[in-house]
Amino acid sequence: MNKNIFIGLAWPYANGSLHLGHVSAFIGADVLARYYRLAGDHVLFASGSDCYGTPIAIAAAERGISPAEISEKYHAEFKETLINGLGFTYDIYTKTTTDQHTKVVQELFLDLYQKGFLYTKTEKALFSPYLDRFLPDRYVEGVCPKCAFDGARGDQCDNCGSLLDPLELKNPRINPKILEKNKKLTSEEAQLEVRETEHFYLKLSALQEQLTQWVEETSEPWRANARGFTKSFLAGGLHDRAVTRDTEWGVPVPLPGYETKRIYVWFEAVTGYLSASKLWAEQQGSPDAWKAFWENEAAYHYYVHGKDNIPFHTIIWPGILMAKGGLNLPNQIVSSEYLNLEGKQFSTSRNWAVWLPDFLASFNADTLRYFLIANGPETGDSNFVWAEYATVVNGELIGTFGNLVNRVLSLSAKHFPDGLSFPIELSDKQTELLKNLELAFGAIGKDIQEGKFRAALREAFAIAGQANRLIDEQAPWKKIKEEGSRAEVEADLAVFLQVIRTLAILINPFLPRTSDTINACFGFEVSTTWEYPAPLQHYKIEKVEMLFKKIEDEQIEQAKAKLGS
RNA sequence: CGGGGGAUAGAGCAGCCUGGUAGCUCGUCGGGCUCAUAACCCGAAGGUCGGAGGUUCGAAUCCUUCUCCCCCAACCA
Numbered sequence: 001m002n003k004n005i006f007i008g009l010a011w012p013y014a015n016g017s018l019h020l021g022h023v024s025a026f027i028g029a030d031v032l033a034r035y036y037r038l039a040g041d042h043v044l045f046a047s048g049s050d051c052y053g054t055p056i057a058i059a060a061a062e063r064g065i066s067p068a069e070i071s072e073k074y075h076a077e078f079k080e081t082l083i084n085g086l087g088f089t090y091d092i093y094t095k096t097t098t099d100q101h102t103k104v105v106q107e108l109f110l111d112l113y114q115k116g117f118l119y120t121k122t123e124k125a126l127f128s129p130y131l132d133r134f135l136p137d138r139y140v141e142g143v144c145p146k147c148a149f150d151g152a153r154g155d156q157c158d159n160c161g162s163l164l165d166p167l168e169l170k171n172p173r174i175n176p177k178i179l180e181k182n183k184k185l186t187s188e189e190a191q192l193e194v195r196e197t198e199h200f201y202l203k204l205s206a207l208q209e210q211l212t213q214w215v216e217e218t219s220e221p222w223r224a225n226a227r228g229f230t231k232s233f234l235a236g237g238l239h240d241r242a243v244t245r246d247t248e249w250g251v252p253v254p255l256p257g258y259e260t261k262r263i264y265v266w267f268e269a270v271t272g273y274l275s276a277s278k279l280w281a282e283q284q285g286s287p288d289a290w291k292a293f294w295e296n297e298a299a300y301h302y303y304v305h306g307k308d309n310i311p312f313h314t315i316i317w318p319g320i321l322m323a324k325g326g327l328n329l330p331n332q333i334v335s336s337e338y339l340n341l342e343g344k345q346f347s348t349s350r351n352w353a354v355w356l357p358d359f360l361a362s363f364n365a366d367t368l369r370y371f372l373i374a375n376g377p378e379t380g381d382s383n384f385v386w387a388e389y390a391t392v393v394n395g396e397l398i399g400t401f402g403n404l405v406n407r408v409l410s411l412s413a414k415h416f417p418d419g420l421s422f423p424i425e426l427s428d429k430q431t432e433l434l435k436n437l438e439l440a441f442g443a444i445g446k447d448i449q450e451g452k453f454r455a456a457l458r459e460a461f462a463i464a465g466q467a468n469r470l471i472d473e474q475a476p477w478k479k480i481k482e483e484g485s486r487a488e489v490e491a492d493l494a495v496f497l498q499v500i501r502t503l504a505i506l507i508n509p510f511l512p513r514t515s516d517t518i519n520a521c522f523g524f525e526v527s528t529t530w531e532y533p534a535p536l537q538h539y540k541i542e543k544v545e546m547l548f549k550k551i552e553d554e555q556i557e558q559a560k561a562k563l564g565s
Numbered sequence: 566c567g568g569g570g571g572a573u574a575g576a577g578c579a580g581c582c583u584g585g586u587a588g589c590u591c592g593u594c595g596g597g598c599u600c601a602u603a604a605c606c607c608g609a610a611g612g613u614c615g616g617a618g619g620u621u622c623g624a625a626u627c628c629u630u631c632u633c634c635c636c637c638a639a640c641c642a
Contacts, residue, residue, distance in 0.1 A: 014640095014641095016640085019618090070616095123590095128592085136636085138639070177640080224569090225569060230569095234571070236567090307636070308642060310637090337570065338635075338642070339642080348641060349640050375578080375590095380570060380573075380578090382577080382578085388591085392577095392590085392591080394602085394604090395591065400605085402602070403603090403604050406604090407605080408600090415600095458579090462589090469606065469607095471605085472607090475598080477599075480600090538594095550602055550604090
């Protein structure tokens, strides 16, 4: 039975390159998409670049270029590295600066306004005459009113730990850390003043009961961190949140008198899931196609992102959808923990990061997919250590898996260049091995559906290990030298070819290019469906190709040398 | 301050929901094999499951409490 599966992957912020931390949070979405397509379901895998916001606007102003130049540059890089580099199979990868997005966000904004879920309130905020803009709380620093520490941020004092209202700060000024390095401002330039401004608020408090009930009913399959965080968030009581900002770089508020206001990321970026779906439908030539995913109770919605994004996907976006009404809510939240690098947190300012474009220039994308699925931060923070990456690639990918494929293919091609026939009768061990492969489709599929990617991948590789043990026992390289054993060796190898060919399907959601390479060795078209393939009567090897290149120590040394520089 | 996640062999992790003689990968040591990218296979050593209490015939698993790490919280998923 075919299902409609929507997969919403977090939108990367277009003000810098992606690093492996992003990838570790993203990778599961592509595994889901590929799996469900193989299983014959309808998939809409949507994401895009988050292009608006104050950080990009400030960076652009300082460099004397337009914000669009920055966001376009990284949008192009994201597309290149995610799609061509990592092989992500988005059905649509768009950006927030499209007309379509503006239209959908504004329509949704107006709809909620008319339904009474948005209201305006005037408040005081800090304005920078130098930057000609209001500043977000954390972009402000000053003297803490409680402990007199000079350097407290607008939202909190790092010295005494008090939570602050930025208006309480004495001598408020621009936090110099938000500006480009070495930029020194005079105290006059840094000065901030209090101005009144009117903003729109989302009435989350009105949705408290509805959201609480929804979470009770649907959060069972979510990742533990999402469920726990969301429940405690709700227990603390929801507060209305401002959804507009005084800035020029964003989606304009579609109401007269508010021409200078822009809709804030909490409201605007998450709406990208819907706008991207509608854009996809238009590009398909059937503008209503999005409804099969969004106005269909039987559709199933996955959201994939890092743990810092949890409340946006489990409170704010569902709240907006409830206020709007008639659209599908999230079903499954796949929120990962954090990936550290060599034991320390990723840090862009200290260049403590492995940048995705750099990585892809030197290493095979499937090896990264493997490492981050097998060792990623699925249930707790995890660590990317270069030496471990090399060990895992050389040991598990090459040693166990690549080696199995290579030894079977090369033996077959060498001794049976005209092909091999599949035997009529199988030994107990052969039967057991093939049976395990057949069962793996159900077990691995279930794990993937539940977001347990690590377990799913391990299961597939366990079968490769089993196959390695059996081929070692049968020792066809020895048997082939014995008189009259040729038929037996042919039968044994044909079984292993069936094993490899089946493994190529099982690993397809995880290691798509590797899967394609194996299929090419058989002369097959790209793999077809998520089910155990009936053995062929005759196998012929078209070519033997190495699946992975061994990672040498020098490569690891070079990569490590780039850190922290 | 509060909240979320975590603490299991030298390293990285699973098991915990639904208690029943502690498991996986890598590493180490010993042996085998040579088709295969010095890859593969077999065997061994190595853990009082963060500490302390409790429930139970029985606790890594349930309860209480304590300690430590990460995150929410510059940049940053």
